[in-house]
Amino acid sequence: MIPFTFKSTIASASGLDEGPRADSWGITSPEKTREERADLPFPGETARLANVRPADWRNPTPQALYQLLVIGAGPAGLLAARAAAVLGARVALIERDQLGGDCVNDGCIPSKSLIRTGRLMADMRNAANFGAMPPTELAFDFRAAMLRMRRITARISRRNSAMNLARDGVDLFFGHARFTGSDTVDVDGLPLRFKKALIATGAHPMLPDIPGLAEAGYLTNETVFDLKVLPRSILVIGGGPLGCELAQVFARFGARTIISHSEPLFLPKEERDAAQMVSDALARDGVEIHLNSTVVKVAVENGRKVIELCNDGNTATTVVDEILTGIGRTPAVQGLGLETAGVAYDAESGIHVDDFLRTSNVRIYAAGDVCLEHQFTNTAEASARIVVRNALFFGRKRMSALTVPWCTYTDPEVAHVGMYVKEARRQRIPVKTFTIPMHDVDRAVADSEEYGFVKIHVREGTDRILGATIVARHAGEMINTVSLAMVAGIGLRAMSSVVHAYPTQCTAIRQAADAYVRTRLSPRILRWARRWLRR
Numbered sequence: 427m428i429p430f431t432f433k434s435t436i437a438s439a440s441g442l443d444e445g446p447r448a449d450s451w452g453i454t455s456p457e458k459t460r461e462e463r464a465d466l467p468f469p470g471e472t473a474r475l476a477n478v479r480p481a482d483w484r485n486p487t488p489q490a491l492y493q494l495l496v497i498g499a500g501p502a503g504l505l506a507a508r509a510a511a512v513l514g515a516r517v518a519l520i521e522r523d524q525l526g527g528d529c530v531n532d533g534c535i536p537s538k539s540l541i542r543t544g545r546l547m548a549d550m551r552n553a554a555n556f557g558a559m560p561p562t563e564l565a566f567d568f569r570a571a572m573l574r575m576r577r578i579t580a581r582i583s584r585r586n587s588a589m590n591l592a593r594d595g596v597d598l599f600f601g602h603a604r605f606t607g608s609d610t611v612d613v614d615g616l617p618l619r620f621k622k623a624l625i626a627t628g629a630h631p632m633l634p635d636i637p638g639l640a641e642a643g644y645l646t647n648e649t650v651f652d653l654k655v656l657p658r659s660i661l662v663i664g665g666g667p668l669g670c671e672l673a674q675v676f677a678r679f680g681a682r683t684i685i686s687h688s689e690p691l692f693l694p695k696e697e698r699d700a701a702q703m704v705s706d707a708l709a710r711d712g713v714e715i716h717l718n719s720t721v722v723k724v725a726v727e728n729g730r731k732v733i734e735l736c737n738d739g740n741t742a743t744t745v746v747d748e749i750l751t752g753i754g755r756t757p758a759v760q761g762l763g764l765e766t767a768g769v770a771y772d773a774e775s776g777i778h779v780d781d782f783l784r785t786s787n788v789r790i791y792a793a794g795d796v797c798l799e800h801q802f803t804n805t806a807e808a809s810a811r812i813v814v815r816n817a818l819f820f821g822r823k824r825m826s827a828l829t830v831p832w833c834t835y836t837d838p839e840v841a842h843v844g845m846y847v848k849e850a851r852r853q854r855i856p857v858k859t860f861t862i863p864m865h866d867v868d869r870a871v872a873d874s875e876e877y878g879f880v881k882i883h884v885r886e887g888t889d890r891i892l893g894a895t896i897v898a899r900h901a902g903e904m905i906n907t908v909s910l911a912m913v914a915g916i917g918l919r920a921m922s923s924v925v926h927a928y929p930t931q932c933t934a935i936r937q938a939a940d941a942y943v944r945t946r947l948s949p950r951i952l953r954w955a956r957r958w959l960r961r
């Protein structure tokens with residue numbers, strides 16, 4: 427173990443309020459050894475569990491017939507159950523584990539909380555660049571950072587707590603749901619009947635098939651946020667959003683971090699220049715990068731994990747304390763009795779749905795990670811909203827009509843909405859792209875946040891936005907402006923006349939729109955304007 431030290435008191439460890447104190451982010455002065463702290467329980471855990479899985483919860487007596495029965499209380503299930511109940515429907519919601527699903531408990535919220543601490547660490551390391559004199563040695567309290575994350579998840583889990591769901595009129599059942607017929611479900615021996623049902627069971631981490639990995643032990647998103655001690659070294663397998671985000675976090679926390687990815691660039695779905703910038707950023711943070719590499723074998727020697735990595739036939743060996751796998755997600759379709767209910771599915775893409783999110787059983791719909799290609803919280807919630815309308819109100823809302831942005835929260839962030847160029851080309855849509863590098867954006871320069879670009883694709887000859895990729899420190903915030911324009915049918919011409927607050931990084935989007943408008947100044951118009959002004 428590293429001789430790593432901690433402060434003995436943790437500021438507001440049991441409180442829920444967040445303040446800007448440096449010690450609440452996990453950056454403290456050292457006093458207590460990490461081994462001493464490792465065994466202490468997380469104080470925020472009791473508050474979170476009281477919201478997401480109250481120990482004294484008693485399932486209600488089932489009603490004769492539910493208008494909507496929802497299986498899974500992640501973002502999709504919670505949204506559908508609450509919306510339907512508030513509108514007056516008789517709703518049953520079944521959750522076998524914890525309310526909130528991956529997002530609150532094992533995904534978005536814990537990862538973003540730790541990313542924030544990592545960002546602060548990076549900023550503090552770079553403090554002298556801003557004229558702030560950094561401490562001679564920057565200490566880091568992993569446990570305090572994890573406690574902050576726990577306080578945040580506890581606080582956010584309050585919104586969809588068991589009590590709040592019951593107050594909204596949702597009949598909440600804790601237990602494993604399994605279809606026993608085309609309109610019946612069993613919850614640990616309790617039979618429920620429904621008119622319409624929604625399957626929102628989400629996804630599990632996909633596990634790599636590597637000899638020795640299971641025996642050596644590894645972390646997934648379901649266990650990494652329970653770590654009590656910062657590993658001295660960690661191998662992250664998989665360079666998708668999860669792998670890239672957490673590799674950067676561990677490196678910024680001070681762990682020796684290695685990332686291995688089987689393809690030539692990280693974030694395979696993103697544009698190449700965006701993925702390259704993430705690679706550069708990870709390298710700047712000291713992550714050891716192995717692209718085009720696969721882990722072929724894991725063994726344990728002297729309590730440490732010995733990894734064999736293969737690149738182009740060459741094998742290298744490295745030794746780490748922990749392994750985190752993030753190679754993708756598998757839809758949660760097992761043990762649901764889908765065959766009994768007549769719901770078609772396959773293990774890879776999950777439950778088969780049409781554009782209205784109906785399954786092969788007319789009474790049953792699906793939403794979220796269990797059936798969608800894009801596995802994000804915003805997509806899960808948007809699809810659940812569609813199901814409530816279509817299942818209960820004869821709606822004809824289509825999934826394909828949605829415009830969904832997403833973001834990988836590395837530093838810089840990579841955000842995208844709409845079409846990629848390769849996709850447009852595949853569909854033979856002529857594309858013109860307007861790119862503004864962030865080093866041409868005044869606020870990005872003033873903030874020393876110049877890495878990145880805004881790229882907006884339009885249909886050639888028009889100002890209709892097809893899609894956009896933004897790489898910037900706050901790309902996740904910026905992309906929403908482009909989404910709004912796309913949903914509202916606002917083209918680049920109109921966007922160029924939107925006056926932005928100055929200086930802001932979002933101005934990059936207006937600069938891209940200005941670049942479009944300049945292309946509309948034909949030589950004839952320019953000649954006319956010059957003649958007019960010479961009068």
Ligand SMILES: Cc1cc2nc3c(=O)[nH]c(=O)nc-3n(C[C@H](O)[C@H](O)[C@H](O)COP(=O)(O)OP(=O)(O)OC[C@H]3O[C@@H](n4cnc5c(N)ncnc54)[C@H](O)[C@@H]3O)c2cc1C
Nearest residue numbers: 498500501502522527528533534603628794795801802803
């Ligand atoms: C590390 C990580 C970071 C992420 N970060 C982001 C991010 O920044 N932004 C973003 O948009 N997305 C992010 N995601 C993705 C996001 O968490 C998921 O897309 C979202 O949670 C999907 O919601 P869902 O409701 O479909 O499923 P889930 O959240 O998986 O919920 C499904 C629920 O169903 C329950 N269930 C399953 N089977 C049964 C059964 N038979 N009976 C009863 N209950 C059952 C499960 O216990 C679970 O609670 C992240 C994911 C991970 C892993």
